Amino acid sequence: MKIYKSKIDWWLGLILVYPIFRSIASIIQGEWIGYLGILLCLLFIVFISKSTRYIIAENQLIVKCMFIVNDRIEISKIRKIEKTNSILSSPALSLDRIAIKFNKFDEVYISPKEKQSFLNDLLEINPNIEVKV
Template identity: 45%
Template sequence: MKIYRSKVDWWLMAIIFVPFAAIFVKGIIDRKIEMIITAVGMIGLILLLLWKIKYKIESTTLTVWFTKIEIKSIKKIYKTRNPLSSPALSIDRIAIVYNKYDEILISPKDQVQFIEDLLKINPEIEVML
């Protein structure tokens, strides 16, 4: 089993956390405990979800968050900067096309090694980087 963590863009994390940090600070200034609790709760929830973003290659299966993909079903991998919501903490992404019409966007830190590991299991994957 091999686990890859997501690459992280600092500016993307700022976009996610600044609004909740502002609510937290406003809650402290206004002495409103419900604002502080809400901000801390949301930041905690986001951190928990972000911590769970990893890509696991186990035997012949790739697990992305809660999605299991048979590596033999992967048709193509290509580079993208598509900002659509996905289990990726960076805009430096790769798209994995699998089954007939399925696609997922991910951002492993070591994209080259990640793709090499997939190719060891399925050498027929078309790679377009």
């Protein structure tokens, strides 16, 4: 079993800029709730970054985000892997993504940090995957 972490982009921090600034403003005004806001934002960032991962186990690719197994894909059914910058919601913390196309019409967008090693491991199990990265 191999575990790959998601690549993390700087834009993820931008999403939390407003809540963090709002929390700092509360702290300046002497409200303790601001500390709670900053703590929650930091915990959210750490939790998301640590929990988004891609697991290759035997003939399966398991895509996990938080406590949810988003997809359980048989590697033998993967047809194609290609580079994408899609902004569609997905278990990826970066816009430097790959689209994994499997079965007839299914696909998932992920962003493994060690992309080449990840691809090599998939190709070792299924050398028939068409790769366009």
